[in-house]
Amino acid sequence: MLLIYTFISTNIKLKQKDIGILTALGTKTKDLAKIFITESFLILLIPCIIQTILTIITMNKLNEYIVNEYELNVVIFYGNILSLILTIIISILIIFLSSYYPIKKLTDMKPINVIKEL
Numbered sequence: 001m002l003l004i005y006t007f008i009s010t011n012i013k014l015k016q017k018d019i020g021i022l023t024a025l026g027t028k029t030k031d032l033a034k035i036f037i038t039e040s041f042l043i044l045l046i047p048c049i050i051q052t053i054l055t056i057i058t059m060n061k062l063n064e065y066i067v068n069e070y071e072l073n074v075v076i077f078y079g080n081i082l083s084l085i086l087t088i089i090i091s092i093l094i095i096f097l098s099s100y101y102p103i104k105k106l107t108d109m110k111p112i113n114v115i116k117e118l
Contacts (some may be wrong), residue, residue, distance in 0.1 A: 001094050008040045008098040012106070016051050020114030029107040036099040041092070048091060052084065 012019070015036075022032060059077040066076050106114050 001090070004091070005095050005098045007044075008036075008095065011040070012036060012099065012102045015117055016106060016117065019055055019103070020111045023107050023114065024111035029104055031099050032107060033103045036103055037096055040095050040099050044091070044095060048088070052087075055079070060100060 004083050019032060056079065059079055062077050065071055067074070
């Protein structure tokens with residue numbers, strides 16, 4: 001989750017000049033937040049899907065290995081839909097917070113100061 005925050009913050013910092021220009025043109029904080037939240041969500045959507053699929057496959061393979069190797073009829077690694085939904089909600093929350101607060105900080109500054117801070 002820290003990696004997601006760092007990625008999004010760095011992405012916003014690299015686009016600081018664009019944010020300053022958009023703010024100078026009258027773009028609202030809400031609109032800028034929508035742009036960066038949508039961008040971050042789309043960029044992180046594919047890795048989240050791949051990670052979920054790989055986690056499910058890995059859990060199944062490890063359970064299969066343990067049952068076959070140690071002759072245990074037990075499920076060691078268990079994932080349910082609730083944990084998947086909770087993970088998705090937490091990820092979306094982190095994406096939102098990681099995007100909104102840096103944008104809010106930059107849009108509260110005067111546009112010329114945002115552009116000059118590069």
